[in-house]
Amino acid sequence: MSKRVQDEKPPMLPEAEAWHQEEIQAQNVRYRGIVEEIDALEPEREKWIEEFLSIIQTKGFNMTGDTRRKIGKQEIAEKPDRPDAMRVIW
């Protein structure tokens, strides 16, 4: 088994540990802010989804590159009946 530089890393310095913990908290706050901001976009997202579904039935869905296939109405999924159907941040 060969060693790598990363295997010889010394333990996290106290200053780095403090930094890590502080920034984890800040990141959690940032995450909550992002969730609120993106959740507030839901009414617009519903419209964007409607437009997308219309485009793929008329202009087509990009299968690869510029190759498009028109999607038939019967292939379009129904919006599922679950509370996180519109969730986009995970």
Add this chain to the structure above:
Amino acid sequence: MTRPHIEPFVELNEDFKPFKIPGFVGANFKVLSLDTDNGACTLKVRLDGGFKRKPGISYSDQEIFVLEGGMTIDGQYVCEGHYIFLPAGMAMGAIDVPQGCEALFMFNDGEPTFEESDTHHPLTLKEGYVSLNSYEDAPWSGGSIVSPSVATGCMIKLLHFDPMTEAMTFLYCMTPQFMQDNISYHDCAEESYHIWGSSWMLQFGDLPTGGYFWRPPYINHGSFRSKLGCIAIGRTDSKLHNYFHFNPWTNPDENQSRAAAFLYRQRPQMFRWVNAGGHNHPHGPQGQAEYVAPTAPDDFENPDYVDDAQVKMLGEQRYTFREMDEYHDCYGMKDAHAEAHANGHAHSHGGDDDHSH
């Protein structure tokens, strides 16, 4: 937990903070994303005019992309657009910042570390070093480096490629009026910082200049637009495959299952081997299968590949998609669902009788 899903995050609205970690004192930072386990991170760093630092090494692979201004590293002046991949243990020359510089600093294996040294660590993989000005030293290519491919108008410059994991760092741009009508997800985490310009995605809306995301695997993104164009730096942490589809409501579990179905259909022997080979099903007292990481298979060409820092890191990651549920109050995402899927997957034991241990 690894890094949470940060998307979109416009860092221009945030203040810089001063570093207190030895080796970085005097520099200022903003965290764009941070691994909550090991401290690996992507930072925007501001080095004010007059900042100096002696030569030294880091215990993490490091990537640097200069956004504005410039600095001298080991006597060489690097300015906006310059990209460096510095393998762990490789001595970075002395830094001297004459008039100020802002750059992205990415530490891939752990927290920012610095130890003064003007010699390389004996184990460093010097061959991995990359240094180029991405604006001037490399041409644009079409985006079709993978198949299925992006639509015409998304171009890339590949800056770094890891042959073990196929992780990539690249500059990409979208030309004005770029459009791509599909929904995409990947097996890899994807990251991007908008150097200039704006792009739009169905799920998240506009991402302007200074906009950033870190997106874990199997999360839907797209369709895509860019009205006036954009240029961005992008990274993946492993192989990028485009799973395109047109169902806007799938969740990451469904996306991952579909990806596994691709493997089942397209590489059935591999799928069966991965499922059965070296993977026991010990049952705990509750009758739940405990997660056992599969044994890494032998590779006669790279017998020590399991020791590669990136391979190890990826092998230890485990995304559950439910870790942040407590922040989603409006969905009523409380514990019932998370508890029912404590192992991160729904599974049956229909085949338990037809295999031996």
